[in-house]
């Protein structure tokens with residue numbers, strides 16, 4: 001149904017216009033959703049240094065410049081080491097509020113009409129921060145953004161796969177009373193050597209609570225991890241999944257069931273999952289009919305928020321207007337919004353396209 005609607009809105013747009021490489025002016029203003037974002041990975045260097053100072057957390061960096069110089073990663077683990085160090089400056093409800101507010105302001109500026117924010121409670125509870133402190137700060141910022149400018153957002157609780165499944169189950173115990181405030185559970189942190197299957201009991205619990213589920217898979221790990229996330233954890237979406245195209249059967253499965261992949265182009269290049277943006281497979285998979293979306297992952301660590309990811313695809317892969325529109329369209333379709341809400345956003349996207357690309 002949604003494809004037909006997008007098609008109808010494009011009737012006034014010529015095939016030549018759709019085939020042109022998308023400009024930043026167009027993609028910056030394009031209504032879109034973000035589905036793969038770690039809120040702790042959105043903390044700005046400025047906020048990080050300020051909170052370290054206020055909370056008397058000693059970091060091995062004297063200035064923002066020193067800190068930024070450390071954002072030169074050789075793989076996922078080298079990033080995660082810095083990510084957890086960065087998260088350690090977050091101590092109070094106000095800190096979590098300020099970090100979340102900063103990101104939601106970016107959503108407002110970047111036409112991210114809907115966002116699904118991931119957070120890592122164990123990265124905080126393991127260092128003695130109360131689960132409720134984390135939840136209160138993040139959800140208050142989400143409520144304020146909704147009431148102040150209509151920002152749509154949902155919250156996704158990630159479980160750390162380098163910790164035992166008992167810790168994941170304990171985290172779900174703490175989160176259970178928040179019910180609807182959490183839309184889904186996810187699985188993140190170091191992918192290798194931590195396959196998804198041991199977390200099956202946690203995902204089963206989450207499903208019984210009515211939550212959706214996602215899992216990082218096929219970023220550094222093999223296609224077998226994606227199969228395992230789908231078949232054992234029974235997830236609704238795969239985070240990353242860029243290694244899917246090593247397995248034709250998997251690609252066929254993803255296409256047949258329209259399983260969304262939340263791909264993060266700048267992240268993949270920064271963490272050396274893919275050597276150069278011009279080698280990235282996101283648009284090939286998109287054209288092949290896989291339900292791919294573009295996302296920023298940990299934007300302040302990887303050199304750009306969502307619009308910078310779209311921009312990189314135009315610059316290095318020659319992403320066309322049509323492909324940009326399809327990515328934006330997929331971002332709403334692959335979200336955990338209900339059908340009526342998805343339609344509202346799809347209509348806004350269609351109206352924008354009709355207005356901005358019509359000749």
Ligand SMILES: [Zn+2]
Pocket residue numbers: 036038188216239297298
């Ligand atoms: Zn991620």
